[in-house]
Amino acid sequence: MAQNIYDNLEFHQHFMHLPSQTHGLAGAPEWLLFRSLIPSVINASILDLGCGAGWAKQTKEFPRSAVVVYKQADLETVGLEKEKFNIVLSSLVFHYIVDLPRLLKEIFESLKPGGSLIFSVEHLLYTQATNPAWSKDATALPGDNYFEEGQQTTDWLADGVLKVHRTFGTYANAMMDAGFVFGGVKEWGMEGKEMKDAEQLADRRGRPRFLISKGMKPDS
Template sequence: MKQNKYDDLDFFEKYSRMPRSTDGLKAAGEWHALRELLPDLRDKRVLDLGCGFGWHCRYAREQQARSVVGVDLSEKMLERAREMTDDFAIEYRRLAIEDIDFPENDFDVVISSLALHYVERFDIVCQKIYRCLAPGGTFVLSFEHPVFTAIAAQDWHYGPQGERLHWPVDNYQNEGPRLARFLDNDVVKYHRTVATHINALLDSGFRITKLSEPQPTQEVLAKYPEMRDETRRPIFLLISAIKNG
């Protein structure tokens, strides 16, 4: 199933008011860790899957990437990305991640930030990315942590006074769709274990170089104190992998 919630006007407007939508990468609690996983982007051909407003595309060009292709299924997201971009070397295409079919060895770096938990067949996507990467190319991805996605409610266990006691984890081994509430809307996400993610990459031929379960920096927490609870359990899992050869 290919979801396109971001073209729903109510959902898009609420998403557009999120800190990471208004303030960009500096408001993304995981950005400091994702940036460390990226290789030197100078003169690289970069693909961004689920590019949204194009923040990572523009960052790649700031790092002197040769060319960037941003892919997203949402026309509203791409429209905003184009409005915010004035760069002939960045191309935005409307396309579902599941439908990518780029030529072999077409890119040096593939990035996907917080989009792959919406994709049902992660294994097939990994195979397609492996094919379109040049030998020695890098795939850097982030997605909602399986500890976060295991229960569809994606919420804390509260005490009698409404205090957040702990984050419940259950049905972790039961992989598949979860109907979650996000921005007051029902959204289907796909829960997979850590092992499933790792093995899908390995089975596709990748060599995994680093994992990260980041928390917001003190600088980010000072500006966005509502992120304080993100230090209590992992919300994102980040992986860097390389195409052998």
């Protein structure tokens, strides 16, 4: 099974104190852009890949509901029911996936014709190998390693977190290769007041932080 750093207790304890966890969507500043790509959810069957709280055991404490079903699976190998969903969502998960073409194909087949996939990943300007934190070390400027795709180790909340860097072209073409029609892309980075408030954070100075993409399955 792939590394699931969210099963690491130390990582998870730090993670649960992030604004996105303590404040919900209000603490996820990219949410408005993400939401702008989601079609009407009325009567829609929706699959969310990668649960927000990150820790599968915790779903046992979530409110029970007749309309929400939780499943634990490895996205590197998961099999999804065919033509089942109108909308598939995934927030900041796919940059952990090594075999993204396989997963995208699986998602494409799980969508009903006319269905949509909307997913966010860490922006490719941020995941560039060896330097995800936008170091000011002039020997390793962002851009130097843009074409060095693949898994890299970063220290974020815990040591040894594995993330996958992909170029923009690789993300876009992988969606197309899986059968999706391009449905739009949004890039989020702190701007204006947000940026001013956070200007002490070297990695948030108006740089693109998240890439949010949409793919549509054609009506057959």
